Amino acid sequence: MFVFDENFGQRQGFLFVLLYAELYYLNIIQNIMEIKLNLKQAGVLAIAATAALSVQARGGKRLSEYVNPFIGATTNTQMAKAEHGLGKTFPGVATPWGMTQVSPNTITGGDNGSGYSYEHTTIEGFALTQMSGIGWYGDLGNYLVMPTTGPLHTYRGEAERPEEGYRSRYDKESETARAGYYAVRLTDYDIRAELTATPHGGVMRFTYPENECSRIQIDLARRVGGTSVRQYVECVDDYAIRGWMRCTPDGGGWGNGGGKADYTVYFYTRFSKPLERYGVWSAEFPEGMGRKLENVTSPEFAEAVRRAKVTERPDRMEGDHLGFYTEFPTREGEQVLMRTAISFVSLEGAEANFKAELKGKDFERYCEKAAALWDEALSKIKISGGTEDERTIFYTSLYHTMIDPRDYRDVTGEYVGGDRKVHKTDAFKKRTVFSGWDVFRSQFPLQNLINPEVVNDMINSFVTLAEENGTGVYERWEFLNAYSGCMLGNPAIAVIVDAYMKGIRGYDVEKAYRFARQTADRIGHHPELGYSPGGSGISETLEYGYFDWCVGEWAEALDKTEDAGIYHRRGQAYRKIFDKEKGWFRVRNADGSWADWPEKGRLQEWYGCMECNPYQQGWFVPHDVSGMVEIMGGRDKVLADLESFFENTPREFYWNPYYNHANEPVHHVPFLFNRLGAPWLTQYWTRVICADAYKNSLAGLCGNEDVGQMSAWYILASAGFHPLCPGETRYELTAPVFDRVEIALDRRYAKGRKFVVTTEGNAPDACYIQSATLNGKPYNRCYIDHEDIVRGGELHFVLGRTPNKQWGVE
Structure with a gap:
């Protein structure tokens, strides 16, 4: 069933939407795509449609209806x-892997990467591009659209005084979001804004009060965490405009310029009202004024934008800080539609994207198409059992994992490459936004199973980018071709090797391997020492060692024996920073001496570590757990230490010095119990984390979403398996949250059609595996191989309330 807001069902198109939805379920959508029904015709046909839809409703909700975009927002x-804050997701509309994310923006400055935070009380406007769940000031938030009435304001205004700008307070009770639709009422203007998206575009519908001077205005300069540095706009005809916005590090953005983001957004927009009274504002800044975050949030910047010169009805304009507006009278309740497509390639690309996706004017139809795309994407995993909240958490998590890596191509197949030239390919989809340090752990292992073609695209994107930009190396945090250098490690190597080991190989393997070697050799490796000294030396030594091991595994699989030996030896680097006296990993200086041990010991955050402490980072030797256990003092000592690590963790799982699920370095740690011969503890703690760290609420993500990683962990753990070491084909088994989890397999990469995990005796307090069968045969291992999954079949667990300490013990 549809979930409509309180006014939706009163609109003229309601019956047609019901009819359209039911016909979609009958798989004859193609036959009605161009049917034009008037209200009388819709009413005649809707009787049967409504009856049929009620039958569908009894069968359960559409998968897209389980998505709650406010989780983590x-x-x-x-x-x-x-x-670091909480989830940092956005509540607006996207399509699976789409180029656009049409969402409200409540803030320009600060560490608010999505441009939105639920507790903010005003909205600056609605942008066409966003990032999901990230820190470091963020980027995108381009093409900020705001419907207004009354005097024209060229500056956004301050949150405390929105009436001094185009910003508006909004009615929180009116704010509605679901997959394919967002709506809110802007109280300062009494305007209802509704949003939806297509893969390359966005559709906005504004419902106005009676007013002689209603308006749509577009801040072409605005950008999350900064500003674009040059803009262009021109009128195409009486209803359309097009132009571009140039974004460089000089305008802040990603890392306030430190992320090296350098891109241009092209746009093509058509309005449902003619362009009769329109204009462009252009601000000029004092000589020497910068354009970064500290500048665009300053009083001097605000004053310069307030004094912007307004030019009426220009054919075209180019400048350093432009905005466009169109004004028109409106009747009470009059709706104005605005359709926009974007491109990162060209004006022609934006128009091609528009013609491919945005010809129609039926807003509800766009909403339905977006929801239908999510129905299809979410159907990769079907679950039963669990509570309504748990099903919402699951499908919202799955939704969050399929926003990035987004498609960077136009419908023509063109994209801008690392050499800043236009390339064209139909062989793969050029993808971007790779939050490497986060997503190699759960997000890409998940996609290896449910969307292997996306992973194959990403690897092709890695390889072509490294070739196009001439570096021959992979970036750890890639953003629109930029090598930001954010965080540490060489995570692209792990993603590629994990995919290769799992049969995803639709790329130039030899070239991909060569670039992986070059990446490992040039970034992070200290051949003269064999470890990383000082600074973040603990994190760097452990993580680079793991990525070196990945290269060694790949070399071995490719029969490159000499290479395998080199990189496997480098994978033992962790041993060189283990201090036997302290019994833990310690920062080591370049001369071989130990750095001072901090007062808090291994609980000292940032001591040798990136965003964590040595206690948390020290567990990261996934490729050699037995070796790690050996130097730590043996199985019993390590098991006791690991139990203490979890028992000291606060149950809300917010940021803390123990098991800090709010950040990625520990995400593999619950599965270490399997390797220590205590799988019942993996079962217990993954259930606790699923229950307490994830909620169907605003604070439902205990830490940053980080471009799908936080959510992907939940998907895999709640399904009953999760990798400990990407690059191996082994998954650690645990107790599923749901009674049945059915994973659709891609026949291009798998022998089977589906893999099903079922449970018997499942309950919130029945988290311990008593026994298991695989395809009907007894199964006594606490792990499963990737080959067993992609072959298809059923893994069945019998669960109980007390541990079975004989099952799954290695």
Whole structure:
């Protein structure tokens, strides 16, 4: 069934939407795509459609209806107990892997990467591009659209005084979001804004009060965490405009310029009202004024934008800080539609994207098509059992994992490459936004199973980018071709090797391997020492060692024996920073001496570590657990230490010095119990984390979503398996949250059609595996191989309330 807001069912198109939805389920959508029904015709046909739809409703909700886009949509630092904030997701509309994300923006400055935080009380406008779940000031938030009435404001205004700008307060009770649709009422203007998206575009519908001077205005300069540095706009005809916005590091953005983001957004927009009274504002800045975050949030910047010169009815304009507006009278309740397509390639590309996706004017139809795309994407995994909240958490998590890596191509197959030239390919989809340090752990292992073609695209994108930009190396945090250098490690290597080991090989393997070697050799490796000294030396030594091991595994699989030996030896680097006296990993200086041990010992955050402490980072030797256990003092000592690590963790799982699920370095740790011969503890703690760290609420993500990683962990763990070491084909088994999890397999990469995990005796307090069968045969291992999954079949667990300490013990 549809979930409509309170006014939706009163609209003229309601019966047609019901009819359209039911016909979709009958798989004859193609036959009605161009049918034009008037209200009388819709009413005649809707009787049967409504009856049929009620039958469908009894069969359960559409998968897209389980998506709650507000989960994690806050940057609140107090609740998170850390400066990193909570989920940092956006509540607006996207399509699976789409180029656009049409969403409200409540803030330009600060560490608010999505441009939105639920507790903010005003909205600056609605942008066409966003990032999901990231820190470091963020980027995108381009093409900020705001419907207004009354005097024209060229500056956004301050949150405390929105009436001094185009910003507006909004009615929180009116704010509605679901897969394919977002709506809110802007109280300062009494305007209802509704949003939806297509893969390359966005559709906005504004419902106005009676007013002689209603308006749509577009801040072409605005950007999350900064500004674009040059803009262009021109009128195409009486209803359309097009143009571009140039974004460089000089305008802040990703890492306030430190992320090296350098891109241009092209746009093509058509309005449903003619362009009769329109204009462009252009601001000029004092000599020497910068354009980064500290500048665009300054009083001097605000004053310069307030004094912007307005030019009426220009054919075209180019400048450093432009905005466009169109004005028109409106009747009470009059709706104005605005359709926009974007491109990162060219004006022609934006128009081609528009013609391919945005010809129609039926807003509800766009909403339905977006929801239908999500129905299809979410159907890769079907679950039963669990509570309504747990099903919502699951499908919202799955939704969050399929936003990035987004498709960077136009419908023509063109994309801008690392050499800043236009390339064209139909062989793969050029993808971008790779939050490497986060997503190699769960997000890409998940996609290896449910969307292997996306992973194959990403690897082709890695390889072509490294070739196009002439570096011959992979970036750890790639953003629109930029090598940002954010975080540490060589995670692209792990993603590629894990995919290769699991049969995903639709790329130039030899070239991909060569670039992996070059990446490992040039980035992070200290051949003269065999470890990383000082600074973040613990994190760097452990993580680079793991990525070196990945290269060694790949070399071995390719029969490159000499290479395998080199990189496997480098994978033992962790041994060189283990201090037997302290019994833990310690920062080591370049001269071989130990750095001072901190007062808090291994609980000292940032001591030798990236965003964590040595206690958390020290467990990261996934490729050699037995060796790690040996130097730590043996199985019993390590098991006791690991139990203490979890028992000291606060149950809300917000930022803390123990098992800090709010950040990625520990995400593999619950599965270490399997390797220590205590699989019942993996079962217990993964259930606790699923229950307490994830909620169907605003604070439902205990830390940053990080481009799908936080959600992917939940998907895999709640399904009953998760990798400990990407690059191996082994998954660690645990107790599923749901009674049945059915994973659709891609026959291009798998022998089977589906893999099903079922449970018997499942209950919130029945988290312990008593026994298991694989395809009807007894199964007594606490792990499963990738080959067993992609062959298809059923893994069945019998669960109980007390541990079975004989099952699955290695």
